[in-house]
Amino acid sequence: MHKLTESILDKFSMDYLRNQVLKNAYGNDDTVIAGLDPRVLLVWYLFFGLVPWFLNDLVILLGLFIFVALTTRAAKIAPLVLFLFCLGVFSQTGYLLIAALFFGGDASTVAPLLVMTLKVAVVSLASITVFSGLDPDRLANGMLWFGCPDQLSFSISFAYRILPVLMEEFQNILLSYRLRGNPPAKKTFPGKIRYLFYQIKLIIQAFYPLMLNTAKRSRTTVEALEIKGYRYALKNPTVKKMKLAMLKVTRNDGIFAAVSIVWTVLCVLVSAVSPL
Amino acid sequence: MSKIEIEHVTFTYPGADAPTLNDLNLCVEEGDFLAIVGNNGCGKSTFCKTLNGLIPHFIVGDMTGSIRIDGVDTREQEIGDLAKRVGYVYQDFENQIVCPTVLDDASYGCLNYAMEDYKERGKNALQICGLSSKISDYVWQLSGGQKHLLALAGAAALSPDVLILDEPIAQLDPAHADQIYEILKEWNETYHKTIIVIEHHTEYIARYCKHVLLLRDGKNVWQLPAQEAMRRVKELRRSNIFPPQVTIAADRMAEEGLVPADESFPVNIEEGKAFFGKYLRHLPESTRMARTPGGGESLVSFRNVTVRYRAVKGQAPRILDQFSLDIRKGEKIALIGSNGAGKSTILKMMMGLVHPEEGSVLLDGREIKDFSKEEVGELLSLVYQNPEEMFIQDSIRADIAYAMKVRKVPEYEKRTEELLAQFRLTELAERDGRLLSGGQMRRASLAIGVALNPKILLLDEPTANLDIATRREVMNTLQMLKGITNTVVIATHDMQLVCDWAERIIVLSGGYVIADGPKEQIFADLYVRSQVGIRPPQIYDMGRALGIANPCFTIDEFIGYFKEGEERYA
Numbered sequence: 001m002h003k004l005t006e007s008i009l010d011k012f013s014m015d016y017l018r019n020q021v022l023k024n025a026y027g028n029d030d031t032v033i034a035g036l037d038p039r040v041l042l043v044w045y046l047f048f049g050l051v052p053w054f055l056n057d058l059v060i061l062l063g064l065f066i067f068v069a070l071t072t073r074a075a076k077i078a079p080l081v082l083f084l085f086c087l088g089v090f091s092q093t094g095y096l097l098i099a100a101l102f103f104g105g106d107a108s109t110v111a112p113l114l115v116m117t118l119k120v121a122v123v124s125l126a127s128i129t130v131f132s133g134l135d136p137d138r139l140a141n142g143m144l145w146f147g148c149p150d151q152l153s154f155s156i157s158f159a160y161r162i163l164p165v166l167m168e169e170f171q172n173i174l175l176s177y178r179l180r181g182n183p184p185a186k187k188t189f190p191g192k193i194r195y196l197f198y199q200i201k202l203i204i205q206a207f208y209p210l211m212l213n214t215a216k217r218s219r220t221t222v223e224a225l226e227i228k229g230y231r232y233a234l235k236n237p238t239v240k241k242m243k244l245a246m247l248k249v250t251r252n253d254g255i256f257a258a259v260s261i262v263w264t265v266l267c268v269l270v271s272a273v274s275p276l
Numbered sequence: 277m278s279k280i281e282i283e284h285v286t287f288t289y290p291g292a293d294a295p296t297l298n299d300l301n302l303c304v305e306e307g308d309f310l311a312i313v314g315n316n317g318c319g320k321s322t323f324c325k326t327l328n329g330l331i332p333h334f335i336v337g338d339m340t341g342s343i344r345i346d347g348v349d350t351r352e353q354e355i356g357d358l359a360k361r362v363g364y365v366y367q368d369f370e371n372q373i374v375c376p377t378v379l380d381d382a383s384y385g386c387l388n389y390a391m392e393d394y395k396e397r398g399k400n401a402l403q404i405c406g407l408s409s410k411i412s413d414y415v416w417q418l419s420g421g422q423k424h425l426l427a428l429a430g431a432a433a434l435s436p437d438v439l440i441l442d443e444p445i446a447q448l449d450p451a452h453a454d455q456i457y458e459i460l461k462e463w464n465e466t467y468h469k470t471i472i473v474i475e476h477h478t479e480y481i482a483r484y485c486k487h488v489l490l491l492r493d494g495k496n497v498w499q500l501p502a503q504e505a506m507r508r509v510k511e512l513r514r515s516n517i518f519p520p521q522v523t524i525a526a527d528r529m530a531e532e533g534l535v536p537a538d539e540s541f542p543v544n545i546e547e548g549k550a551f552f553g554k555y556l557r558h559l560p561e562s563t564r565m566a567r568t569p570g571g572g573e574s575l576v577s578f579r580n581v582t583v584r585y586r587a588v589k590g591q592a593p594r595i596l597d598q599f600s601l602d603i604r605k606g607e608k609i610a611l612i613g614s615n616g617a618g619k620s621t622i623l624k625m626m627m628g629l630v631h632p633e634e635g636s637v638l639l640d641g642r643e644i645k646d647f648s649k650e651e652v653g654e655l656l657s658l659v660y661q662n663p664e665e666m667f668i669q670d671s672i673r674a675d676i677a678y679a680m681k682v683r684k685v686p687e688y689e690k691r692t693e694e695l696l697a698q699f700r701l702t703e704l705a706e707r708d709g710r711l712l713s714g715g716q717m718r719r720a721s722l723a724i725g726v727a728l729n730p731k732i733l734l735l736d737e738p739t740a741n742l743d744i745a746t747r748r749e750v751m752n753t754l755q756m757l758k759g760i761t762n763t764v765v766i767a768t769h770d771m772q773l774v775c776d777w778a779e780r781i782i783v784l785s786g787g788y789v790i791a792d793g794p795k796e797q798i799f800a801d802l803y804v805r806s807q808v809g810i811r812p813p814q815i816y817d818m819g820r821a822l823g824i825a826n827p828c829f830t831i832d833e834f835i836g837y838f839k840e841g842e843e844r845y846a
Contacts, residue, residue: 026376026414137376161376164416172665175629179653180668180679180728205668212710213664220371226334227364228374228430229388232356238390 018167020080024132025160032252033075033133038142040253041130044260048126052119058111059274061118063267067260068125075133085124093117136160145244150234169213173206277347278303279438279470280327285341286494287322287331296322298494300341306437309464309471311481311502314491315516315745316713320474321367323491324440326350327472329358345438356389363431365424367442367474372427378402378418379411382429389434401433402426405459421452428456432463438470439463445477447740449614449769450811453477457484476744479520479814482506482543490515506543516745521815522548525831529555534838548818555838556822572605575732575763576626581635583621595621597787598635603732603765610774611767613784613808619767620661622784623734626765628652640731653679657730657761661737663721667709672701672720675709679728691727698756699723715746719753732763739770751776772813775829783808796827 028034033041048068055061072082097113131139140153181202186195225231233239280303287297296319304310312320325331329350332339343350345361366372375381383398391397402408405425410418418426424444431439441460445453461484463469475481481488481502488505490497492515500508506519509527518524526541526548535555542548578601584594595618603609611619624630625637628644637644639655647655660666669675676695680688696702699719704712709720718738725733738754739747747770754777757764768774774781774795781798783791791797791804798804799812812829819828819837828834 022414022416137380157376158374161374161415165370169662169665172660172662173668175649176660176666176668178649179627179658180682180724181650181653182679182682182684183650209665209668212708216664216710217368217371220366220368221374223330223334224366224372225374226330226355227328227359228385229356229359233388233390236390239388242387242390242392242394 015171017080018164018171020078021167022164024078024081025136027078028076028133029135031074031076031133032256033071033129034135034138035250035252036134036256037247037249037253038134038138039145039247040249040257041134042142042146044257045126045130047260049123052122055119056115057271058115058118059271060267061115061122063263063270064122065118065125067263067267068122068129071129071133072125075129077128077132081128081132085128088124089117089121092120141243141247144240145247150240154230166210166214170206170210173209173213174202177202177206279306279308279346280304281342281344281347282326283342283344285326285339285343287326287340288338289322289335290337295338296494297326300491300494300496302489302496302499304438304470304472306470307464307468309460309473309484309486311473311475311485311488312491313475313478313481313488313512313515313517318491318515319494320491321442322494324364324442324472324474327438327440328362328364329353329355330364359385359436360389360434361436362438362440363434363436365427365431365439365441365444367446369424369427372430373415373423376414378407378413378415378426381415381426382407382433385430385434394433397433397435398429401429404432404462405429406455421448421455424448424452424456425459428459436469438472440472440474442474443476444473445475445480446742447737447769450771451614453480460484476517478506478512478518478523479544482520482523490517503543507541509541518744520544521813521831522552522818525815525818525834526551528831529835529838532835534835545814545818545821549821552818552822552838556824572607574602574604575640576603577601577638578622578625579636579638581625581632581637583618583625583630583632594787596632599787599789600635601782601789601792603763605731606762607765608763608777608779609765610778610781611765611784612769612771612774612781612810617784617808618787619784620736623658623736623765623767626656626732626734627658654683654728655730656732656734657725657728658734659721659725659736659738661740663717664710666721666724670708671706672696672709672712672723673705675720675724676727679724683728685728695723695727699753713746714742715749718742718746718750722753722757726757726760730761732765733757733761735764735766735768737768737770738766739768739773747773771811775813775816783810795829799827 048064052061052064093113093116097110097117100109100113134142136156136159140156143156144150144153183198184191184194186192282300282302285297285300286295288295298319300319300323312323314320322331325335326339326343327345327350331337332351333355345358350358373381375384379395379398379402382402383394386394386397399408399411402411405428407422407425407429410422415423415426428441428444439460444456444460448456457480460471460473464471473485475485485502487499488502489499490505490511497511498505506512506523509519509523512519519527520543522542522545526535529535530537530541535551539551542551578599581596581599582594583596601622611622613619621630625632626639626644628637628647628649631645639647639652644652667675669678673692673696677688677692680691685691693702696705699722701716701720701723704716704720709717712720722735722738725735739750742750751773754764766773766778778795781791781793781795782789783798783804785808790807791801799816805811815831815834816827816829819834824837828837
């Protein structure tokens, strides 16, 4: 038991989180999904992220769920994100479903809950496919094409540049607190609670030095951006055109769109003939 | 017409009492390779920022006088146009990299200035910088040295005529430092670019630069050919610049009348051979025996440890493979090896931050896994490479007191005062650590590190990013540790620090310990030297070149061989 808690704690270190964030953003740039045109994926997302909310047909939803589950698999999503997804869906509606089953709910109570759970699951998986399947740069370019401001797409890409650095720094600051601090004893139950609060307090306190350090480092970044012509690019429409020139709709995009449409149509047809 | 003409430039930062640049006049010719030297705060960086137009376009302040590049005043040009003429690489180059992938970052400037062939330009620059194989990598996969090359490629992709670098080799091992300077040399000679470096490493100045500009209080003291500049030992020393060791040795010997003062001093080993060879008095034959480390009790032991990275993609690379090591009480250990050899990992394992996949790490005979972080904190103390991460309170005093206060150490206030005094921080006690100078930050981080009287002190690159005067300051601070903490482990590239301080040197390469012993043994081992690219101080190689069998690690030892009739080693 001791070993188990230790291994879980070990897994959940900042180091692990950092690795997962990176993995999620860049570890899957060779998948089919990552190779698709971001514009096609964004349109695809518009459908799979919105339409399920308006559907109440169990069969169609189930069909869509299977489909987005397959795309998620194709996108090779990092385990942490999938875990968070499961946790999210469960905390939204899943626990009600289980509770209903336990306390003697029959098909009539379970069905609406299942519909709700499926809706949430389809939309979440579609979001995960698009937002973590694509690498941030391509996503940013796709959004740029749809008229999102330059600043937004730059922020996305810069956030991914700076995030690993920030997480490492946060880890070190937190460590400074832990090594030099003196936590309450955690033998008794109240002690355990106090220890938990102590940990939370440290995490909150650690943000303060992190922000000051970030402020200090950003001075160079701002000057470097100026030299590298960031402000010029905002004013110059040619730059935007050049950035977007890399976006190309390929055969794979066509296949992906066709499969999505055929699958959806099939789901609707099956639903029409099925007795449910 | 000169490439750069500066006339009567005075610049004052807003709110500052005195001007940073004070009636500065100078010219830089096209194709020059200029080194700018001067003590901290003499206006070197400010001067460089006036050249690329950040001053006065971006950083406002009070500026008079004129700066002309290719005959055009910088005030009449936009930063964008200037950026294509003058490239700039910052000292904290990591913050200059703004894109997640290598090629994107190298071509980012070209893209922003709407150059159609931006990808090609980025690729070319990367190729010249020797990063061709890394083109599709992500920035966080690069080592420190490679990041620096990337920052350089990003500036060079715009193909500016003038390239300015602020302390380009401050945190690189000698092999990477050579690489950077070879690239600059190629640019200078093959592509006829004008290169300006702010540099403290005078051996590199003597080897690569054509001219040297000495700044003091924002004024041009002199601008001389590099060799001649290096011979002005006294003036350089006044500005806290240390000329090459052979030059210092010659200067001191001239003062003591061991060599004639009117002969021109050597600035490198080749010249040194001709210069010193004539005067060498005696070559002792007996070789000094290296002191073998004593067999005190073992504080930390690594037993057959294997560690891997967490990989983002593919197989996890091994950092250490079946690694074993004992650290005994009272040892002064330097861990050396090229970037990525596993030095930091070893320090982190001792703190229990990284757990080995196989094998075990024992601290005081107990498995380190069984300690809580707080317990480890009382036995061991780690001072990070980046001192900012040690400052968790809003003043130095509070930071030093923090660990003792929460542990309810009796009379902690008194001990805090003692530490402040011992590390010469009393004056700065109320300031936030982040706002101190580089050397002050290191002193403060050391004081924080020893507050709990740890049994072992671990230092990660304590002299990285510091100019040479500040390095000396850190070395003096290490002497202050005497009596507080006797067992110290330092991971470092700084061979001067290793020579002056370490008693046991452990050389890492490819996950193994390839050498372990005192400095005499390590530096004499040419195989080890070629494997990890470590380089002893220049005076050591000078002694070797003259045929002195006993290694000399300091200038005093070296000069000893030129004195007559003295028994040096009893």
